[in-house]
Amino acid sequence: MDIAVIGATGVVGKQCLELLDSGALAGLGRVVPVASAGSAGRDLAAEYGLSLKVDEVVALDDFDPSGLDLAIFSAGAPISRELGPVVAAAGALVVDNSSAFRMDDDIPLVVPQVNPQTMATRPARGIASVPNCSTIQLVRALHPLRALGELERLIVATYQAASGGGLRGLDELAATSRAILDRAQSTGPSAGASGRFGQPLAFSLVPEIGLRDDDGISHEEHKLRREPRKILGLPGLRVAATAVRVPVVNGHAEAVHVTFDRPVDARDALDVLRAAPGLRIYGADDGYPMPRQVCASPESSALVHVGRVRADPDDPCSLLLWVVADNLVVGAALTALEIARLAAESSWA
Numbered sequence: 001m002d003i004a005v006i007g008a009t010g011v012v013g014k015q016c017l018e019l020l021d022s023g024a025l026a027g028l029g030r031v032v033p034v035a036s037a038g039s040a041g042r043d044l045a046a047e048y049g050l051s052l053k054v055d056e057v058v059a060l061d062d063f064d065p066s067g068l069d070l071a072i073f074s075a076g077a078p079i080s081r082e083l084g085p086v087v088a089a090a091g092a093l094v095v096d097n098s099s100a101f102r103m104d105d106d107i108p109l110v111v112p113q114v115n116p117q118t119m120a121t122r123p124a125r126g127i128a129s130v131p132n133c134s135t136i137q138l139v140r141a142l143h144p145l146r147a148l149g150e151l152e153r154l155i156v157a158t159y160q161a162a163s164g165g166g167l168r169g170l171d172e173l174a175a176t177s178r179a180i181l182d183r184a185q186s187t188g189p190s191a192g193a194s195g196r197f198g199q200p201l202a203f204s205l206v207p208e209i210g211l212r213d214d215d216g217i218s219h220e221e222h223k224l225r226r227e228p229r230k231i232l233g234l235p236g237l238r239v240a241a242t243a244v245r246v247p248v249v250n251g252h253a254e255a256v257h258v259t260f261d262r263p264v265d266a267r268d269a270l271d272v273l274r275a276a277p278g279l280r281i282y283g284a285d286d287g288y289p290m291p292r293q294v295c296a297s298p299e300s301s302a303l304v305h306v307g308r309v310r311a312d313p314d315d316p317c318s319l320l321l322w323v324v325a326d327n328l329v330v331g332a333a334l335t336a337l338e339i340a341r342l343a344a345e346s347s348w349a
């Protein structure tokens with residue numbers, strides 16, 4: 001299987017290459033990293049310490065998709081919109097990590113553990129979309145709970161790591177942390193902070209990810225409402241979300257309040273969660289998942305971690321849970337490769 005990784009020098013592209021290096025996709029042939037012109041010629045296998053054979057970086061403008069079987073896009077929506085259809089027309093299956101096509105009716109929005117049937121046939125436009133990172137962990141935790149009753153409403157608060165903002169997000173956390181610590185714990189606005197209102201991310205919380213619309217809802221919060229509806233096949237699911245950027249390097253966390261169409265029991269919830277693949281469940285005596293620990297090993301980073309499962313004392317039809325996952329692995333790169341694996345294993349491949 002000859003593949004291209006578009007956006008290979010970004011945090012998700014790098015994660016893709018590292019997962020490929022660890023054998024996430026069988027039958028690999030050529031691996032073509034594609035990035036901006038400034039990165040052309042880089043030897044990413046050497047830079048990233050990979051044993052995998054990887055071509056030198058090809059500039060976007062010089063990229064020739066002919067002969068490729070798969071192209072994983074992690075370079076932002078504008079590049080996906082412009083180049084995705086061209087690469088798909090050349091014959092490769094496009095698996096897109098951007099928001100470009102997620103809500104298109106004729107493009108599958110795929111979480112292999114939740115709606116694998118969406119890849120039973122080759123996508124009509126040759127493109128499959130990977131959901132937003134905070135959506136993937138949410139629906140993977142909720143899907144098994146549907147055995148208890150139908151989902152009616154979600155109230156979600158997210159605590160999203162700096163890596164969700166890419167290299168720029170990581171740089172901002174490091175720079176603003178250093179600036180504040182260097183200024184003896186001053187907590188005032190620091191120069192260079194990229195928070196929209198000049199507040200640094202370090203030692204703070206920024207309750208806005210992506211621009212807000214006229215109703216005060218951010219792009220990230222719209223994704224948390226629209227994408228689960230499509231993936232779970234619940235167009236009437238009510239979702240109220242608050243997305244917050246937190247001074248964590250990697251790993252998104254979510255406080256979830258879920259209401260069902262009937263009374264549910266927290267013990268039954270733990271039972272169905274424990275039986276579900278790809279989840280690590282924390283009972284009352286197991287502590288609870290936290291981003292640094294969740295992202296501390298490849299095995300742990302590949303799972304969605306669920307803890308603090310408990311009943312809502314004021315509503316017998318509702319539960320609360322705490323969901324943590326590695327937003328670069330589960331939230332993007334591994335899910336993209338799992339979609340590619342679904343395709344490779346299907347009859348139409």
Ligand code: 2RA
Binds near residue numbers: 164220
């Ligand atoms: C974020 N979910 O965390 C968005 C995009 N990765 O910034």
